[in-house]
Amino acid sequence: MTRGQFLDIVAVGKLRYGGNTESWIRSPSHNAHVGGHPDSFHLSGEAIDAWFHTRENAELFKTYCDRRKLHTKWNGTSEVSKTVHVQIVPPAPS
Secondary structure (H helix, E strand, O other), X not given: OOHHHHHHHHHHHHHHHOEEEEEOOOXXXXXXXXXXXXXXXXXXXXXXXXXXXXXXXXXXXXXXXXXXXXXXXXXXXXXXXXXXXXXXXXXXXX
């Protein structure tokens, strides 16, 4: 999947479910300041954190992205979070 295809999928999902971009492309210094992984996909524009007004819309967006083979996780406490991290490739195994 190209970066453009990734961004198209995320943009449509955010529009459909009323999402906002909390974080997209980060500089190395900002990434370090927010505690991002040194090799974060935010550094290359291949990850986005999307925030929603309701948990229900966040869940719908997460499902939408999962069905399109994007890799998602909840930011913060997963039971109450309204922010979804989406990236183009799976995270490296730990």
